[in-house]
Amino acid sequence: MEIVLISIGNELLNGTVVNTNATWIAQKLYEVGFTVKRVLTISDSKEDIHRELENNEGVVLITGGLGPTNDDITKACLMEHTSSSLILHEPTWQHVRSIFERRGVDPGERNKQQAMVPSDAIVFPNEMGTAPGLYIKGKKNHIIALPGVPFEMKHLMQKEVIPLLLKEFKPLELKMETVHIIGVSESHLQEQVAHWEAQLPDNIQVAFLPEPGVVKLRLSGFVNGVNDVDQIIKDALDELHLILGDSIFGYNGEQMEEIVGEELKRQGKTLSVAESCTGGYLSHLLTSIPGSSEYFKGGFIAYSNEFKIDKLEVEPYIIEKYGAVSIETVEAMAKASLEKTNTDYSIAISGIAGPDGGTQEKPVGTVCIAVFDGNEMKSYQYQFSSNRIVNIRRAAIMSLNLLRLMVQ
Amino acid sequence: MEIVLISIGNELLNGTVVNTNATWIAQKLYEVGFTVKRVLTISDSKEDIHRELENNEGVVLITGGLGPTNDDITKACLMEHTSSSLILHEPTWQHVRSIFERRGVDPGERNKQQAMVPSDAIVFPNEMGTAPGLYIKGKKNHIIALPGVPFEMKHLMQKEVIPLLLKEFKPLELKMETVHIIGVSESHLQEQVAHWEAQLPDNIQVAFLPEPGVVKLRLSGFVNGVNDVDQIIKDALDELHLILGDSIFGYNGEQMEEIVGEELKRQGKTLSVAESCTGGYLSHLLTSIPGSSEYFKGGFIAYSNEFKIDKLEVEPYIIEKYGAVSIETVEAMAKASLEKTNTDYSIAISGIAGPDGGTQEKPVGTVCIAVFDGNEMKSYQYQFSSNRIVNIRRAAIMSLNLLRLMVQ
Numbered sequence: 001m002e003i004v005l006i007s008i009g010n011e012l013l014n015g016t017v018v019n020t021n022a023t024w025i026a027q028k029l030y031e032v033g034f035t036v037k038r039v040l041t042i043s044d045s046k047e048d049i050h051r052e053l054e055n056n057e058g059v060v061l062i063t064g065g066l067g068p069t070n071d072d073i074t075k076a077c078l079m080e081h082t083s084s085s086l087i088l089h090e091p092t093w094q095h096v097r098s099i100f101e102r103r104g105v106d107p108g109e110r111n112k113q114q115a116m117v118p119s120d121a122i123v124f125p126n127e128m129g130t131a132p133g134l135y136i137k138g139k140k141n142h143i144i145a146l147p148g149v150p151f152e153m154k155h156l157m158q159k160e161v162i163p164l165l166l167k168e169f170k171p172l173e174l175k176m177e178t179v180h181i182i183g184v185s186e187s188h189l190q191e192q193v194a195h196w197e198a199q200l201p202d203n204i205q206v207a208f209l210p211e212p213g214v215v216k217l218r219l220s221g222f223v224n225g226v227n228d229v230d231q232i233i234k235d236a237l238d239e240l241h242l243i244l245g246d247s248i249f250g251y252n253g254e255q256m257e258e259i260v261g262e263e264l265k266r267q268g269k270t271l272s273v274a275e276s277c278t279g280g281y282l283s284h285l286l287t288s289i290p291g292s293s294e295y296f297k298g299g300f301i302a303y304s305n306e307f308k309i310d311k312l313e314v315e316p317y318i319i320e321k322y323g324a325v326s327i328e329t330v331e332a333m334a335k336a337s338l339e340k341t342n343t344d345y346s347i348a349i350s351g352i353a354g355p356d357g358g359t360q361e362k363p364v365g366t367v368c369i370a371v372f373d374g375n376e377m378k379s380y381q382y383q384f385s386s387n388r389i390v391n392i393r394r395a396a397i398m399s400l401n402l403l404r405l406m407v408q
Numbered sequence: 409m410e411i412v413l414i415s416i417g418n419e420l421l422n423g424t425v426v427n428t429n430a431t432w433i434a435q436k437l438y439e440v441g442f443t444v445k446r447v448l449t450i451s452d453s454k455e456d457i458h459r460e461l462e463n464n465e466g467v468v469l470i471t472g473g474l475g476p477t478n479d480d481i482t483k484a485c486l487m488e489h490t491s492s493s494l495i496l497h498e499p500t501w502q503h504v505r506s507i508f509e510r511r512g513v514d515p516g517e518r519n520k521q522q523a524m525v526p527s528d529a530i531v532f533p534n535e536m537g538t539a540p541g542l543y544i545k546g547k548k549n550h551i552i553a554l555p556g557v558p559f560e561m562k563h564l565m566q567k568e569v570i571p572l573l574l575k576e577f578k579p580l581e582l583k584m585e586t587v588h589i590i591g592v593s594e595s596h597l598q599e600q601v602a603h604w605e606a607q608l609p610d611n612i613q614v615a616f617l618p619e620p621g622v623v624k625l626r627l628s629g630f631v632n633g634v635n636d637v638d639q640i641i642k643d644a645l646d647e648l649h650l651i652l653g654d655s656i657f658g659y660n661g662e663q664m665e666e667i668v669g670e671e672l673k674r675q676g677k678t679l680s681v682a683e684s685c686t687g688g689y690l691s692h693l694l695t696s697i698p699g700s701s702e703y704f705k706g707g708f709i710a711y712s713n714e715f716k717i718d719k720l721e722v723e724p725y726i727i728e729k730y731g732a733v734s735i736e737t738v739e740a741m742a743k744a745s746l747e748k749t750n751t752d753y754s755i756a757i758s759g760i761a762g763p764d765g766g767t768q769e770k771p772v773g774t775v776c777i778a779v780f781d782g783n784e785m786k787s788y789q790y791q792f793s794s795n796r797i798v799n800i801r802r803a804a805i806m807s808l809n810l811l812r813l814m815v816q
Contacts, residue, residue, distance in 0.1 A: 013443065013445070015436070018428060019430070041446065043445070048446070207424050209425075279692055280694075287687025287761075288687070288797065298711040300709070340718075341719075388698055
């Protein structure tokens, strides 16, 4: 069974909006065992829409063009395509009216259009908005039309479309595991695992998904009745663990800041930070996790030398002798952070994020990190990249990894 | 002249990778006056690639499938499509060899394949990698093939493809201005400008591009010889300014943190912050701008009440009486931040980011912000959304806007 995704909208064709809908849909379908054959983006043009309704077999999943404005012509095309007429869908009209009544506004004739549907369509109620989803068995294909607003589309995909597809078509059974790796570059990782990868059977796919400072390695395979995909992936993960050891920090979407936070919470320990070059990004990562106030007590953004000296009591001679970016400075910062906030652990970071500020001795991308538990101080100097944003991200993730190795 | 973008790669069809190449290319083409008719993503399949080479007229711009592995079959398809043969392109082979020699590695037969090109192709040298770009005048279309690696593709687009298209085809001349608006929701903005929008001539397009806390309104039009697009857009912007006033904070990609930073730098003033619910995100925004150390001196992530009391000397009775999320608390935080760091301005934020911690009186999304210049204290209470990440982002951007209004 072939699935074609069609996104409709001029804004997707002039670079105004990245088509994340198609990516999201493809991933969700893949996870339940359906593969997408083609993804298409076309303009708000009847001719183009008709061409695709005619030319594609299997399941044609359309997003966009269902709204109440003049650009929104998907419904008219569906009606023409199946030679049906538009009829009022009473439950949708009630739903639309109730939305406008709550706002104290008259829905008007234009919004009544939202409740008009092709007479041969099955209607998917849209609790998140006014435009319902539509399902039509066409001449030679199954047509599903959803609104383009991401949270409405996602709601309808999960509540209606995926259950429908699972009922009407037989999905392949997919097994998938993702391994999160830190401290190894993508190319180095590929070399390290080349032998391991070569020994995997043909039906197991390996994908390398690099992010700044982290590489995600995804193993997947459709159950085929020939070999035991589940067991193969399990064994492959065990072997991978022998090769990569501590470099593996998580699995299947777990984020570093979550893993470290969970461990601190489990142990009932607390954390504070002193950030220079990361400028608040480490704190932001930690506090992006709900409930982080249980273990994260606060931090100091010591962006200037004065702040380091006045607020974190770094001795001026340390900065003078070793520099603001030095093992000595981050150790002093980590010590002050822990003591001033009475936390169990602290992290301190100082570096040259760039693009300016580099020297021959300490080029852009030089970053020093210290982690401290009140007794043991661990500190490291790294050389990251020339890109400011990448350096900030890598320094923060790497510092969390050092804390992970200390607390685990 | 029609342009069709075709991205090749299984990883784009199973949701592993978001197709940002197509969006980037569409935007660059739009900016120089070319519009894209369709965007297609297909698998690494000869059949599918051939189908698209046959069925599309105009310019067919392909990315991906040019690498040295077995999945990479674009070149073979091009050769078959034009019934040409593969020949060794000597300058590319020299380039590939020099890359491998620098690494001290033998390129081997596989990488020699990178220098084999269809005999009827014009070769675009790829300084950033081993796979060159290719340009072939096909039977009924112009085929351009580029590597899928984003920075290689971008390099070839800017250096070779756009100049070629500008030489071979007549682009439309585009005029475009983007206005950045804060403090107005998208739907409210649409109502406010509905009358203004209705009076624009048909060849002027208005796009609303919402982000958390900010809406970008883009005005664009192709020069048509009928009316003066430049002047129309200029006049429309003037009128928009009368309608929206201070809500407009920038134009054409300027970011809030840049605008505020530039103004502080111009005035030689300094800033510190005290963040609670934004947990470092405000500091991160400020320090993501190169050179921000000139005006941003540092900050306090006062995530716990103890930190607010011990480090920022917020009186315990204030927190007890008014709450940690209150005008009184953020005013005390702003005062302490400014005094402790000797800066000209300070910002303080405290709120309930969610998902937990809300009460009937102060539900999730309640955020208090104070900005202080040593004399004048301005403070506000907001009600944002139920989403933690959105609340963090909106609070930080809104606080910068308050500072902007104070410093300007």
